[in-house]
Amino acid sequence: MRDLLRILSRFWRASLAAELEYRVNFVFSTLNAALGLVLGLFALSLFFQNGHAFDGWSFDASLVVYGLFTTFSGISSVLFVPNLSRVVEHVDKGTMDFVLLKPVDSQLFVSTRNFSPWGLPDIALGLGVIGYAARRLDVDPGHVPAALLAALLSLIILYSLWFALASTSIWFVKVYNATEVLRGLLDAGRLPIAAYPAGYRVFFTYVVPVAFLTSVPADVLRGADATSWLAIEVVVAVLAFGLSRAFWRLSLRSYTSASS
Amino acid sequence: MIVEADGLCKTFRVADKAPGFAATVRHLVRRRTKDVHAVRDVSFALEAGEVVGFLGENGAGKTTTLKMLTGLVKPSAGRATVVGHTPFARRRDFLSAITLVMGNKQQLVWDLPAGDSFRIHAAVYRLDDRDVQRRVTELSEMLDITDKLTTPVRKLSLGERMKLELVASLLHQPKVLFLDEPTLGLDVNAQQTIRAFIRDYNAQHGATVLLTSHYMADITALTERVVVLHQGGLVYDGSLSSLVSSFVTTRQVVIKLRTPVDGADLAGLGAVDFHGPAELKLRVERDALQPTLAQILERLPVVDLTVTAPPVEDTIGHILKTGQSSKRVDA
Numbered sequence: 001m002r003d004l005l006r007i008l009s010r011f012w013r014a015s016l017a018a019e020l021e022y023r024v025n026f027v028f029s030t031l032n033a034a035l036g037l038v039l040g041l042f043a044l045s046l047f048f049q050n051g052h053a054f055d056g057w058s059f060d061a062s063l064v065v066y067g068l069f070t071t072f073s074g075i076s077s078v079l080f081v082p083n084l085s086r087v088v089e090h091v092d093k094g095t096m097d098f099v100l101l102k103p104v105d106s107q108l109f110v111s112t113r114n115f116s117p118w119g120l121p122d123i124a125l126g127l128g129v130i131g132y133a134a135r136r137l138d139v140d141p142g143h144v145p146a147a148l149l150a151a152l153l154s155l156i157i158l159y160s161l162w163f164a165l166a167s168t169s170i171w172f173v174k175v176y177n178a179t180e181v182l183r184g185l186l187d188a189g190r191l192p193i194a195a196y197p198a199g200y201r202v203f204f205t206y207v208v209p210v211a212f213l214t215s216v217p218a219d220v221l222r223g224a225d226a227t228s229w230l231a232i233e234v235v236v237a238v239l240a241f242g243l244s245r246a247f248w249r250l251s252l253r254s255y256t257s258a259s260s
Numbered sequence: 261m262i263v264e265a266d267g268l269c270k271t272f273r274v275a276d277k278a279p280g281f282a283a284t285v286r287h288l289v290r291r292r293t294k295d296v297h298a299v300r301d302v303s304f305a306l307e308a309g310e311v312v313g314f315l316g317e318n319g320a321g322k323t324t325t326l327k328m329l330t331g332l333v334k335p336s337a338g339r340a341t342v343v344g345h346t347p348f349a350r351r352r353d354f355l356s357a358i359t360l361v362m363g364n365k366q367q368l369v370w371d372l373p374a375g376d377s378f379r380i381h382a383a384v385y386r387l388d389d390r391d392v393q394r395r396v397t398e399l400s401e402m403l404d405i406t407d408k409l410t411t412p413v414r415k416l417s418l419g420e421r422m423k424l425e426l427v428a429s430l431l432h433q434p435k436v437l438f439l440d441e442p443t444l445g446l447d448v449n450a451q452q453t454i455r456a457f458i459r460d461y462n463a464q465h466g467a468t469v470l471l472t473s474h475y476m477a478d479i480t481a482l483t484e485r486v487v488v489l490h491q492g493g494l495v496y497d498g499s500l501s502s503l504v505s506s507f508v509t510t511r512q513v514v515i516k517l518r519t520p521v522d523g524a525d526l527a528g529l530g531a532v533d534f535h536g537p538a539e540l541k542l543r544v545e546r547d548a549l550q551p552t553l554a555q556i557l558e559r560l561p562v563v564d565l566t567v568t569a570p571p572v573e574d575t576i577g578h579i580l581k582t583g584q585s586s587k588r589v590d591a
Contacts, residue, residue: 007384101359
């Protein structure tokens with residue numbers, strides 16, 4: 001464990017040092033995050049004009065979903081995007097060799113090597129929105145630990161999906177676009193699952209469990225009866241993570257490394 | 261034996277696509293592939309502390325063999341054993357005991373000074389920071405690069421980067437060094453420094469080195485023994501000098517002339533490699549050397565005359581191209 005922390009702290013410090021060479025980025029990413037949030041909230045409020053509401057979801061409850069979405073996309077920008085797009089680059093350029101030669105778990109290495117601070121404003125704003133909505137919903141503090149667990153499981157699922165997709169680059173080499181497809185799909189997590197027509201709901205729950213990722217933690221937080229969903233999420237998270245590992249190992253067997 | 265390759269084979273399935281737009285469209289819809297036998301049935305072994313040159317043309321299978329020995333690529337058939345491990349299992353003990361340096365790929369963080377990359381290596385290899393510091397000092401002194409440790413990597417020259425890559429690759433004191441074209445694209449001075457470094461490092465640490473290079477000077481300066489691949493198969497394993505001497509049945513005769521001579525004067529004196537007004541280069545069969553030299557001295561206005569074996573580069577180049585060598589050498 002101490003070794004792991006030492007590795008992570010060295011990884012992230014080096015990434016930060018490299019990123020901070022471009023300090024102006026911070027201003028832009030903060031502006032970008034704030035602007036995105038304002039527009040997103042405005043779009044969300046449009047759904048609730050004229051007393052309209054999603055089935056079982058008030059505006060404030062939907063705000064929790066939106067806050068979770070913003071936080072998750074922030075975490076994606078901080079860790080998932082910079083690392084997993086690097087996997088594609090490693091395969092493309094053959095520098096995956098260096099990763100595989102290191103005496104650490106290669107999945108851990110490629111998943112954590114980079115850290116981009118530019119998603120931090122999203123995380124801060126997202127958490128702010130969740131806090132604000134939770135106060136207005138008068139959330140029972142007793143629900144918070146279970147909601148945190150649900151959010152963690154969602155992150156594991158999100159990571160596993162992303163990682164499995166990045167692993168396919170070992171076979172198909174340039175899948176830069178595939179990660180964009182997933183990012184597009186994740187946008188579905190902006191709204192509560194109830195906002196979608198029945199067919200979409202099935203798709204976003206069972207095929208690409210994205211809407212599910214934000215709706216379940218939000219349900220748990222506001223105390224809606226979500227025990228069975230939480231149980232399902234535990235199973236999905238364990239399965240997804242296990243599969244992402246198996247998938248990585250499988251794909252490495254086909255790794256041929258770009259030639260000299 | 262610290263490194264053992266036993267019947268190693270690697271077959272790649274690669275896309276088979278004709279050029280042109282129509283072929284590209286066809287290829288998009290229906291992929292045709294063909295099998296390429298990059299390495300076939302290669303066996304050799306290295307003893308601890310040996311420095312061995314690994315020779316072959318581009319595409320002869322050197323890099324693929326190195327990748328199988330370092331656990332990057334899974335052999336299609338055969339077995340590899342390195343420091344007692346099967347490479348592809350990539351056990352921690354194995355990875356901590358080897359290193360692979362590739363002249364065409366780099367791992368130092370581009371935007372940061374090399375020192376930051378070294379700190380990451382220290383954590384990844386679970387090394388003590390003080391030990392690492394000592395080693396960085398030692399290695400960078402050997403490579404004459406101490407003043408570049410704090411400069412961002414992107415601002416360094418190719419040679420400086422390569423030296424720092426070597427430092428990074430050796431921080432964990434590997435027992436076996438796989439060096440794939442470590443001097444690629446470097447100027448003569450940098451090549452010499454790296455060559456001297458590899459020699460000193462081997463002498464001081466007793467590390468085993470398997471080295472590929474397209475610069476024969478690297479090979480002749482560092483290795484006694486060479487392993488030669490041709491089209492994926494092993495064609496020679498033995499000493500460099502006997503490879504060259506047994507292959508070479510001719511001698512080069514360089515003659516300085518007082519006055520120019522005609523082409524007709526050279527009839528029967530061997531093959532003419534160069535014919536200038538003041539200099540001649542002839543290739544003469546070793547067995548015919550004595551009578552031919554007598555003829556030359558008699559017929560030509562000779563100022564000076566030297567007899568040498570042809571340059572090693574030419575000989576090796578010929579061997580690599582034809583794959584011809586093993587039978588002659590074993591005899």
